[in-house]
Amino acid sequence: MADVIDGNAVAQSIRDDLGDAIDTLEDERVTPTLATVLMSDDPASETYVSMKQDDCAEVGIEAIDVEIDPDAPADELFDEIDRLNADENVNGILVQMPVPDHVDKQAVLRRIDPEKDVDGFHPENVGRLVAGDARYKPCTPHGIQLLLDDAGVDPEGKDAVIVGRSDIVGKPMANLLLQKADGGNATVTVCHSRTDDLAAKTRAADIVVAAAGVPEMIDGDMLSEGVTVIDVGINRVDADTEKGYELVGDVDFDSATEKATAITPVPGGVGPMTRAMLLYNTVKAAGLQHGVDVPLP
Numbered sequence: 064m065a066d067v068i069d070g071n072a073v074a075q076s077i078r079d080d081l082g083d084a085i086d087t088l089e090d091e092r093v094t095p096t097l098a099t100v101l102m103s104d105d106p107a108s109e110t111y112v113s114m115k116q117d118d119c120a121e122v123g124i125e126a127i128d129v130e131i132d133p134d135a136p137a138d139e140l141f142d143e144i145d146r147l148n149a150d151e152n153v154n155g156i157l158v159q160m161p162v163p164d165h166v167d168k169q170a171v172l173r174r175i176d177p178e179k180d181v182d183g184f185h186p187e188n189v190g191r192l193v194a195g196d197a198r199y200k201p202c203t204p205h206g207i208q209l210l211l212d213d214a215g216v217d218p219e220g221k222d223a224v225i226v227g228r229s230d231i232v233g234k235p236m237a238n239l240l241l242q243k244a245d246g247g248n249a250t251v252t253v254c255h256s257r258t259d260d261l262a263a264k265t266r267a268a269d270i271v272v273a274a275a276g277v278p279e280m281i282d283g284d285m286l287s288e289g290v291t292v293i294d295v296g297i298n299r300v301d302a303d304t305e306k307g308y309e310l311v312g313d314v315d316f317d318s319a320t321e322k323a324t325a326i327t328p329v330p331g332g333v334g335p336m337t338r339a340m341l342l343y344n345t346v347k348a349a350g351l352q353h354g355v356d357v358p359l360p
């Protein structure tokens with residue numbers, strides 16, 4: 064039976080540990096400030112943004128909540144980004160993804176000042192990550208590195224298989240696990256919808272990161288004994304509950320726990336870490352922009 068990695072607990076310890084860094088900034092009269100921009104009426108996106116706002120309040124980060132009608136012209140979003148870029152009080156800007164289809168996502172990412180891009184999605188920050196000189200590690204993969212560390216799993220020399228090649232998770236995760244640095248040095252395979260015989264790849268893995276967005280697509284038959292399973296999927300499936308749905312991951316938890324040594328649950332695994340690392344990047348951004356050497360956890 065697998066150990067269940069408690070993402071809520073690790074995320075809480077990161078929020079607690081950010082206190083010293085935030086105090087150091089406050090001593091210099093800097094209140095770290097994050098602007099979240101939501102251009103969507105997707106209920107999941109609304110939930111994530113509201114949780115991010117609550118997290119900011121908990122640790123003492125000022126949160127600015129910008130909402131744009133999803134039917135508004137793209138220029139409304141670009142104008143808002145320009146305004147936030149120019150606002151010296153704003154240290155971090157996060158545009159919640161996905162944006163509506165009529166908005167060019169790449170243009171949005173390029174528009175954000177790379178020094179305020181606390182998602183780490185601007186091409187300049189992606190380039191720095193690939194070069195091994197990350198300014199802001201993207202939140203989900205960074206959080207996964209810390210979960211692996213907390214579980215005592217060192218990727219060095221291990222075979223890591225990532226299922227999903229998204230810009231938010233799959234691609235940056237592959238880079239971080241590959242890098243010649245702590246939390247890296249793995250041999251990495253990135254699988255996707257065109258991969259032949261996915262099960263053969265996942266069975267050969269010591270670490271599986273499931274980030275395909277397909278409910279319970281990876282089950283115990285696709286895993287080897289002793290594997291570490293990181294489930295990034297957060298899928299709302301219809302269920303007879305108060306909310307009318309339940310959250311399930313990309314991994315079939317019950318059968319996977321029979322094989323894994325350690326596994327993240329959904330909810331309460333990777334999701335809280337995504338939010339915690341956003342706070343981390345915002346505090347880091349405030350320090351960099353004000354020349355304050357902050358003691359990051």
Ligand SMILES: Nc1nc2c(c(=O)[nH]1)N[C@@H](CN(C=O)c1ccc(C(=O)N[C@@H](CCC(=O)O)C(=O)O)cc1)CN2
Pocket residue numbers: 110111112114157158159160161182202203231297310329330331332333334335337338
């Ligand atoms: N600009 C960005 N957009 C998106 C990102 C991102 O990193 N930056 N990632 C994903 C989703 N995401 C962040 O916004 C996210 C997903 C899940 C959670 C979370 O805390 N999940 C909870 C359950 C929440 C619930 O009840 O629904 C959990 O897993 O325990 C936070 C953030 C897409 N967009």
